[in-house]
Amino acid sequence: MQAIVLGSAAGGGVPQWNCRCPVCRLAWAGDPRVRPRTQSGLAVSYGGEAWLLVNASPDIRQQIAATPVLHPRSGSRHSPIQAVLLTNGDIDHVAGLFTLRESQPFDLFATAGILDAIAANRIFDVVNPACVPRREVRLEAPFEPVPGLLATLFPVPGKAPLWLEGEDPVIGEVGEGTVGVMFEADGRRIAYVPGCARVSDDLRQRVDGVDALLFDGTVLEDDDLIRAGVGTKTGWRMGHVPINGAKGAIAALAGCSIGQRVFVHINNTNPILIDDSAERRHVEESGWTVAYDGLMLDFAMSAELAKASPE
Amino acid sequence: MQAIVLGSAAGGGVPQWNCRCPVCRLAWAGDPRVRPRTQSGLAVSYGGEAWLLVNASPDIRQQIAATPVLHPRSGSRHSPIQAVLLTNGDIDHVAGLFTLRESQPFDLFATAGILDAIAANRIFDVVNPACVPRREVRLEAPFEPVPGLLATLFPVPGKAPLWLEGEDPVIGEVGEGTVGVMFEADGRRIAYVPGCARVSDDLRQRVDGVDALLFDGTVLEDDDLIRAGVGTKTGWRMGHVPINGAKGAIAALAGCSIGQRVFVHINNTNPILIDDSAERRHVEESGWTVAYDGLMLDFAMSAELAKASPE
Numbered sequence: 300m301q302a303i304v305l306g307s308a309a310g311g312g313v314p315q316w317n318c319r320c321p322v323c324r325l326a327w328a329g330d331p332r333v334r335p336r337t338q339s340g341l342a343v344s345y346g347g348e349a350w351l352l353v354n355a356s357p358d359i360r361q362q363i364a365a366t367p368v369l370h371p372r373s374g375s376r377h378s379p380i381q382a383v384l385l386t387n388g389d390i391d392h393v394a395g396l397f398t399l400r401e402s403q404p405f406d407l408f409a410t411a412g413i414l415d416a417i418a419a420n421r422i423f424d425v426v427n428p429a430c431v432p433r434r435e436v437r438l439e440a441p442f443e444p445v446p447g448l449l450a451t452l453f454p455v456p457g458k459a460p461l462w463l464e465g466e467d468p469v470i471g472e473v474g475e476g477t478v479g480v481m482f483e484a485d486g487r488r489i490a491y492v493p494g495c496a497r498v499s500d501d502l503r504q505r506v507d508g509v510d511a512l513l514f515d516g517t518v519l520e521d522d523d524l525i526r527a528g529v530g531t532k533t534g535w536r537m538g539h540v541p542i543n544g545a546k547g548a549i550a551a552l553a554g555c556s557i558g559q560r561v562f563v564h565i566n567n568t569n570p571i572l573i574d575d576s577a578e579r580r581h582v583e584e585s586g587w588t589v590a591y592d593g594l595m596l597d598f599a600m601s602a603e604l605a606k607a608s609p610e
Numbered sequence: 611m612q613a614i615v616l617g618s619a620a621g622g623g624v625p626q627w628n629c630r631c632p633v634c635r636l637a638w639a640g641d642p643r644v645r646p647r648t649q650s651g652l653a654v655s656y657g658g659e660a661w662l663l664v665n666a667s668p669d670i671r672q673q674i675a676a677t678p679v680l681h682p683r684s685g686s687r688h689s690p691i692q693a694v695l696l697t698n699g700d701i702d703h704v705a706g707l708f709t710l711r712e713s714q715p716f717d718l719f720a721t722a723g724i725l726d727a728i729a730a731n732r733i734f735d736v737v738n739p740a741c742v743p744r745r746e747v748r749l750e751a752p753f754e755p756v757p758g759l760l761a762t763l764f765p766v767p768g769k770a771p772l773w774l775e776g777e778d779p780v781i782g783e784v785g786e787g788t789v790g791v792m793f794e795a796d797g798r799r800i801a802y803v804p805g806c807a808r809v810s811d812d813l814r815q816r817v818d819g820v821d822a823l824l825f826d827g828t829v830l831e832d833d834d835l836i837r838a839g840v841g842t843k844t845g846w847r848m849g850h851v852p853i854n855g856a857k858g859a860i861a862a863l864a865g866c867s868i869g870q871r872v873f874v875h876i877n878n879t880n881p882i883l884i885d886d887s888a889e890r891r892h893v894e895e896s897g898w899t900v901a902y903d904g905l906m907l908d909f910a911m912s913a914e915l916a917k918a919s920p921e
Binding site: 310311312314315316317318319320323327335337357358359360361363364369370371373374375376377378380390394395397398399400401402403419420421422423424425460461462463527528529530 | 621622623625626627628629630631634638646648668669670671672674675680681682684685686687688689691701705708709710711712713714730731732733734735736771772773774838839840841
């Protein structure tokens with residue numbers, strides 16, 4: 300099983316088009332301590348022939364161009380991308396669908412709640428359902444988005460997409476709107492949770508024992524945006540648990556057995572994006588990796604399975 | 611007056627994510643004869659302080675990153691992009707609006723027809739109208755999208771966006787759905803017509819005498835896509851007049867007095883994208899330039915105006 304982080308940043312990317320927070324200023328200046336990063340996305344495959352995109356970021360065209368295994372391989376029209384799975388309806392996870400219009404067949408998987416949000420907007424018809432069937436996935440029901448890869452959606456505490464927020468949005472709701480994905484192949488497991496408002500007991504139990512967890516690293520502290528002087532929203536208000544603090548991801552997941560811990564969906568304001576920062580060192584010393592675009596995880600068959608099937 | 615071609619390709623860009631037509635194959639292989647190109651967009655300014663984007667392509671984040679004059683300049687949040695103008699509702703011209711969500715104020719200009727198409731899709735609310743006012747522009751009524759720059763929309767023969775097409779779409783309709791723009795400053799004029807189904811007498815009269823015309827170069831011949839083996843649609847069916855032929859752009863505009871003739875919105879299947887091709891030579895020998903991303907036009911005050919205002 301292979302997984303490639305196509306985009307490691309949260310909405311806006313790094314640098315964000317209109318931002319001069321301390322991290323973006325370094326990025327605009329070309330400072331090598333801040334790697335430019337595109338918006339949130341993952342590609343997963345079993346065997347490398349067919350690939351699943353988890354979410355379609357607005358930067359998907361650039362991400363495909365930067366990732367040779369996703370280039371077309373034969374004939375006049377082709378793509379190894381055979382499926383797309385959405386984990387919520389946020390712009391940074393769905394706007395890339397518009398780029399995937401081109402009469403190229405693939406399966407679009409999401410919960411009913413997410414598919415409904417899309418269906419309510421006629422502009423998504425440009426990704427013609429006759430060519431790109433929309434396949435409803437139920438929570439907790441394993442399915443096989445591409446051959447050999449098993450995926451299971453599970454609910455995590457989240458928030459409605461910004462464009463569907465009402466006057467007083469509910470934060471931390473657990474339902475079909477925000478999900479995590481457990482991938483499984485050859486006895487190995489990768490959990491992908493790019494958006495999560497709170498680390499619940501349920502989440503802790505699920506990710507205990509996985510080979511890798513790629514988790515929401517949007518904000519370091521709940522008040523990152525306020526500190527950076529670029530906004531008034533807390534992490535909680537945006538539906539993202541902080542990395543630090545007593546209820547933050549590092550502390551809340553410390554007791555779990557996890558092979559590799561990787562922060563993804565990192566907002567441009569987050570100081571862990573600066574290579575030599577104290578915040579980066581703290582995160583790494585806590586056993587976490589800060590994802591970058593192109594980071595690849597490659598898991599061979601588990602030792603247990605290999606023993607059971609000696610040839 | 612300055613104009614920068616941010617994206618010189620049609621929808622899909624070069625290479626297109628799922629395409630292996632002869633041009634895309636060279637691009638995927640990194641052949642230097644085919645420059646990669648992003649999707650259709652232009653930036654225009656008078657004086658370089660404030661910029662208007664004409665259309666917002668899905669590649670807008672990458673285009674801004676590649677264009678230093680569009681980077682934020684001061685404070686914690688800023689952008690020199692003060693306005694966006696849409697010339698139709700095609701995905702390659704509107705999907706970039708989603709990237710421009712970030713509570714950054716700018717004016718969004720378009721005809722009522724185009725604004726209505728957008729308003730019908732709630733997902734565009736992410737570009738909050740309280741922050742990004744939608745300003746209806748009437749055909750033939752000059753307005754000033756950014757200080758010092760005069761713009762006038764005029765109708766050109768076009769087609770409804772793919773995502774609003776019915777069973778039997780009308781091609782070549784002249785109305786509010788597809789427009790060209792005439793820019794004027796300091797006695798100089800640039801006409802921008804990235805989509806046009808037919809060169810009409812009206813169009814010929816309008817562009818006669820301009821300093822530059824940037825015109826629809828989607829297809830070389832009406833059957834480009836069929837020849838390339840990637841589709842069944844003709845240029846006409848997609849709402850684009852060919853470059854060649856008795857009614858093509860080169861012939862139909864040959865009698866007009868035009869300072870610089872530039873093809874933009876060039877589809878990945880168009881062989882003029884190959885630097886040393888016979889097709890490229892033919893177009894250049896006919897007096898036309900093939901646009902590339904970053905191409906800049908910079909017009910000082912006209913001689914007539916300079917004479918009239920000696921200091």
